Amino acid sequence: MPRLTPPVRGDVIAGISVALVLVPQSLAYAELAGLPAVHGLYAAAAAPIAAALIGSSPYLQTGPVALTSLLTLGALSPLATTGSATFAAYAAVLALLVGVARVLLGLLRWGALAYFMSVPVVTGFTVAAAVLIVAAQLPGLLERPSVSDNPVRAGAEALSRPDLWNPAALLIGLAVIAIVMLGRKLSAMIPWVLIVTVAALAASRTGVIDVATIDAVPGGLPPISLDLPWHAVPELIVPAVLIALVGFAEPASIARKYAAADRQAWSPNREFLGQGLANLAAGIAAGYPAGGSFSRSSLNRLMGARTRWSGAITGVAVFAVLPFADVFSALPTTVLAGLVIVAAISLVEIRPFRDYWRYSRPQFLVAVPTFAATLILAPRVERGLLIGIGLAFAVHLWREMRIDLTTRLDGTTLYVHPEGVLYFASTPMLETRLTALLAEHPAVATVVIDVHRLGRLDLTGLMALRGFAEQARQYDVEVEVHDVPSHARERAHQVLGPVCRIVTTEPD
Structure with a gap:
């Protein structure tokens, strides 16, 4: 296991500062995932400590995040009623499966998969997820409950009856959104999330505001148990693998960004292991799938974190809050909705x-x-x-499968420049195009095929060229193949040598 250097003063300050933001966020994200709010606290306590054991980045802060919460809701909503104990048990199983997937990817040294996810796919999915997250929070923001499990329908239902909105709840939620978003522009080091949460909690407990609050939040440490509904594993494997991969994109980008800024190396394999351990810990502690948070990681770095101890300190600080978690029972739901909307807005990029x-x-x-x-x-x-x-x-x-051809006719010589990748799937197209060229130019005596622009030339491609050369011979047309890539020259002489001339203008 990589050596964990002793913590510095900045790690303590940063870890506690992040915990002050993570506590209200974890309550909000658990609600987004369809779980009782306390399960967000369980994940927020266990995941950062486990991730700190072996992770690569000294700044990455792990815990509940918006995108993973939405994926959790999507994976579990067909299996159990949201908010139920059964739903929470399935969430713990899902976290364990995500953890196993990430640990295996790390052990197999497949961390490079972090780079393989198509950027347009991630962009389309992330922006849609952000829209869904905002839509899902509209009923809470307006205090207009909806029974629909589809976030878009739930949001539309909430917006369709302005006469049933709670103006006080709406104003509080909008105030939360405005204060956090504007506050971050003024100073990212001030815990605006904590400030609005404490203010709303105090106003609710003193009766200054009278709006709906979250369900009772029990105090106490998380129930450590593996007595879970394991029969759901087959139905959760695919969602778990998707969460393991898609949910890793954010922590990977965070780690890469800060490693580049500090001119330090980072290991995607170690990061997979760290994030895997984080999810295993979250599942055992009755939490749900966790990921890396860009905003909390940024705060962690700004507050002076220098080692992975900052993440562990964050988890310990959340653990210290758990015995007193029942104080959050008076927190207005519109505040949680506002906090989630703030996080979702940052995901929207047009x-x-x-x-x-x-x-x-x-x-x-x-x-x-x-x-x-x-x-x-x-x-x-x-x-x-x-x-x-x-x-x-x-x-x-x-x-x-596309092969682009550019041609030039010089007297009775036809010059052909194919461009693309010539392999088993694209050879039929090349054969068809070359045969058509013979028909279009009946007076041609020589065809020169320059293959240096081909990205790959395997045996199937060489056999296709040989077949064309044999066909051309029947019409008294000679074929020359020029500038075969160095990786294929030896085989090209073996396959093509008997039927056509091979010309190399570059040295081997």
């Missing part, structure tokens, strides 16, 4: 869609359908993600 339209229409046609599918299929948002992955794979295959 510019990438414009860039895709401008620079790559195929990638635009991946991002937009992923966005739409995620909205339409809510709350099963993981299905929208799977559709996006399928579209990205289809676009990749379409590009790989």
Whole structure:
């Protein structure tokens, strides 16, 4: 296990500062995930401590986050009633499965998977998820309950009857959003989330405001247990793997960003292990899947964190709050809705869609359908993600199967420049195009095929070129193959040498 250096004063200050923000956020994110609020505290206490044991980044703060919370809701809502004890038990199983997936990926040294997720897919899914998160919070913001499990329908129902809104709840929620967003622009080091939470809690307890509050939050340490509904594992494996991969994108980007800023190395394999241990700990402690938070990690760094101890100190600080968690029972639900909306707004980025339209229409046609599918299929948002992955794979295959040809006729010699990747899936297209060129130019005596622009030339591609050369010979047309890539030259001489001339203008 990598050595954990002793904590410095900045780690203590940063860890406690982050805990002051994490406590109210974890309550809000648990509500978003469909869980009783206290389970967010359980995850917030256990996950940061476990992640600190082996993680790579000294700044990464782990715990409940908005995107993973929405994925948890989507995965579990078909299996149990939100807010129930059964739902919470399934959430713990899901966290354990996410943990196992990430630990295995780390042990297998597959951390590079963090780079493989298609950016347009992640963009489309993340923006749609942000819209769904905001929509899901509208009933709480307006104090207009909804029975729909679809966030879009729930939000639409809440907005459809202004006469049933609670103006006081709406004003409080909007005030929370405004104070946190404007406050962060003034100073990111001030715990605005804590300030609005304490103010609303005090106003609620003293009767200054009279709005709906969250359900009773029991005080005490988390119930450590593995007596869980393991029969649900087959239904949760796919969502767990998706959460393990998609939920890792944020902590990976955080770690990379700060490692580059500090000119330090970071290890995605270690980060997978750290995030895996965090989720295992969250599952054992009756929590739910956790991830890395950009805002809390940024605060951690600003407050002077220098080692992974800051994350462990954050977890210990949350543990210290748990015996007194019942004080949060008076917290208005509109405050939690406002805090979640603030987090979701930061996920909305429209510019990438414009860039895709401008620079790559195929990638635009991946991002937009992923966005739409995620909205339409809510709350099963993981299905929208799977559709996006399928579209990205289809676009990749379409590009790989394309062979672009540029031609030039010089007397009786036809020069052909294929460009792309020549392998088993794209060879039929090349064969068809070359045969068509023979028909278009009946007076041609020589065909020169320059293959230096091909990204790959495997045996199937060489056999296709050989077949064309043999066909051309029947029409008294000679074929020359120029500038075979160095990796394929030896095999090219073996396969093509008997039927055509091979010309190399570059040294081996």
